[in-house]
Amino acid sequence: MIDVPSPWRKFYDPEVPTPFEPEAVAIHELLARSAREHPQRKAIVFQNWSTTYAEFDRLTGVMAANLRRLGLTAGTRVAVLLPNLPQTLITYFAILKAGGVVVMMNPLYMENELHDQISDSSAEFLVTLDLLWSKVAGFRRRVHLKKIIVASIADALGFPLRQLYKLKAWKQGMGKDVPYDDGAIIPWKEIVKGQDVYSQVVDDPRNHLAMLQYTGGTTGVPKGVMLSHANLTANVQQCLAMLPKLKKSQHTLLAVLPFFHIFGLTVCMNFAVGLGATIIPFPRLVVADLLKAIQKYKPTIFPAVPAIFVAMVQHKNLGQFKLSSIDYCISGSAPLPVEVMQKFQKLTGAEIIEGYGLTEASPVTHLNPLDGKHKPGSIGIPLPGTEAGIVDMEGGAVPVPMGKLGELVVRGHQVMQGYWNRADETASTIRNTWLYTGDIAYMDEDGFCFIVDRKKDLIITGGYNVYPRDVDEVLYEHPKVKEAVAVGIPHPTRGEIVKAFIVPKDGEVIEQSEIIEFCSQKLAKYKVPRRVEFRTELPKTLVGKVLRRALRQEEEEKVKERRNRRMGD
Structure with a gap:
């Protein structure tokens, strides 16, 4: 049994209820309640309908x-x-x-x-x-x-x-x-x-299956995550409890995140309906159109992913648009580079609430407090009614000390029932009621969590552990870099070496030596990319999460091809 402390509770905003026990209700009850409470409020606005x-x-x-x-x-x-x-x-x-x-x-x-x-x-x-x-x-x-x-x-x-x-x-x-x-x-x-x-x-929302939400496939073959009505409504209630100020005003939410992704589904549909917000569906992401939509519809809530924030702050015509209607931005799905967060806040005046989640948890488990302590680069603290801990990465049973790296585990009412027709994988992911996220993280003395990387993305070079996000953060600091990601690629003597894939800003030309020299000034020698490849774009999921696995597979295929050619010779 994992026994973990919970120092984060003292950092909840004053109105956050503790302890918190969500009501077990059906998802469509959220819609029925908003219809009773706000019957004439606009629910959906699309073009001229x-x-x-x-x-x-x-x-x-x-x-x-x-x-x-x-x-x-x-x-x-x-x-x-x-x-x-x-x-x-x-x-x-x-x-x-x-x-x-x-x-x-x-x-x-x-x-x-x-x-x-x-x-x-x-x-x-x-x-x-x-x-x-x-x-x-x-x-x-x-x-x-x-x-x-x-x-x-x-x-x-x-x-x-x-x-x-x-x-x-x-x-x-x-x-x-x-x-x-x-x-x-x-x-x-x-x-x-x-x-x-x-x-x-729905008589038993906790056990009544509401949806099969397939994982994004960033770590392997997509699996059907079984989410009950109570899983999904608990997550809405947890988010509303964590953000009590939002319930005091009428809101308009711009739904640019795809509804078919768990982040978009929960935040842009379930949460929005639970809040009684006006939803603006946005079917296709074109940054110029997105900026026009913000100016036209004046959303107060703007959930997005780092790739969208990056594209917006780098758009050449950003200064032509008025974005001051946005009060709250919710960022998730991938780590938001601190520099990008600061630029967006400076340009728009909006508050960015960074959080964390995964499909298997409906998905939100962590958020930064709205009014209290907010730590840039952190995913925040567990939602009300959620427990979290950091355990050793080998056995997964021993909590590690504060500030030490380990695997993030969580539990709460939002955690899935299991994987559809995959009992073995369910058993390896949920152990003793704890969901093993597969993410490497550490928790500071206040209970704020910081994601370092996926366990499967860890680069081991010459016996040293390199967490790709450490390298990513430095690459984003380079003034000519638009997008960047570090990946471990096979090496005959060191096991792996770090390779950086970079998309330069429009009109910029960068040399490989320039990137290596820049990183050498900010990273330990073993973390510095040995190779650099420039591209016009990076492979991503539709919500903007860079597919490191796809890049790594490309490199592994190149190694196989070279090996096969040598054998053929």
Whole structure:
């Protein structure tokens, strides 16, 4: 049994309740409550279309009733293949009201990846977009989908944009290949028609499966994380408890983080609905359009990831836009370089709340206090109702002293039920109620945690441990560097050496020797990159997390190719 101290509790803001026990409720109850409390408040605004919380609640009930008529029963898995649109929000809550299990899917995935997730989850229904039909057509005959519901962007537009979009779609042939005459394929607009509504009562939210959220695959093959209704609603309540000031005002939240990713799903959907905020879905990230949207809609809450903050502070026309409406930025998914945080705060005046989470924890486990002590570079302190500790990286059973590196472990009501059909991996990840995150971290004397790196990203060179983030931070300090990441690559005598992959700022030219010399002045010799490669972009997940694993695999493949050539000679 792991016994860990909890010094962080004295650093909660005064209004944070301690101890904290979240209420076990269904996710769609969050929507029902906001509809009762703020019926005429705008719930969703998209282009020239909007809906109130009362109508949002009604539409999801109508869709739930229609899904039940189509054969959806309790526990039916429903795959959702949509970008950030009003239809995504409505579909998500409708499936849950109908008693189904949501399986969010990445629209950028290839056919084989979509096929694998639908097969693994045994999804029987699919909700998608007509613009994505070519992907669906490629795998639909190889899976057991009973019904496919197809939306159009025009379904979430008001007059006259709806007519103009339909005309554009007709001229360009968009969506014309969807075979609606097939009885298994139903237009979205039909599924939200009617007067009957349905909302299943969830008697046991703690054990009632709400969704299968597939991991991002940054550390291997994606796995279906089983999250219950209570897992997800507990995380919303924990975030609201940690940020009590937010409940005192009416907010508008710009949802640029993809809904299909757990960070975007919890913060931009569940949390936003629990807060009664107006949600602005943003389906495609173009920084110039993002800056225009902030100026137009004046969001007060802006959740984002480091890659978005980096792109914004480096945008050449940033000074032309007024961004002062933003009161709170929530950063997560990857470490935010301290220099980038400081630049963004100076440019916008917004407060950035850095936190931490992982899919297996719904996902948020840590946040920096809103008004109290805030430590740049730290992921903050555990949310109310969450415990955390740092244990030895070998056995994982012994807590390490404050300030020493180890593996971060957490537990709380937001921790998953397990991995779908993967009992062995569940057992290795959750031990004695503790979730082993796989992240290397340390906790200071105040209980603030600092993530150093993933265990699997650790570079061992000549017997020395190098944590890539240490190198990343230095690389970002170079005035000509736009993006950078350090990776361990194979070496015949040292095991691994550090290689830096760098994207220069626009118009800048950098020499390898310049980077090595710069790092030599700021890092121990064994941490200095031995090789540097310049690129126009870095491989990332859709939420902006750099795929170190992909870069490392590229290097490993090069080594194999060289070895094979030598053997061939």
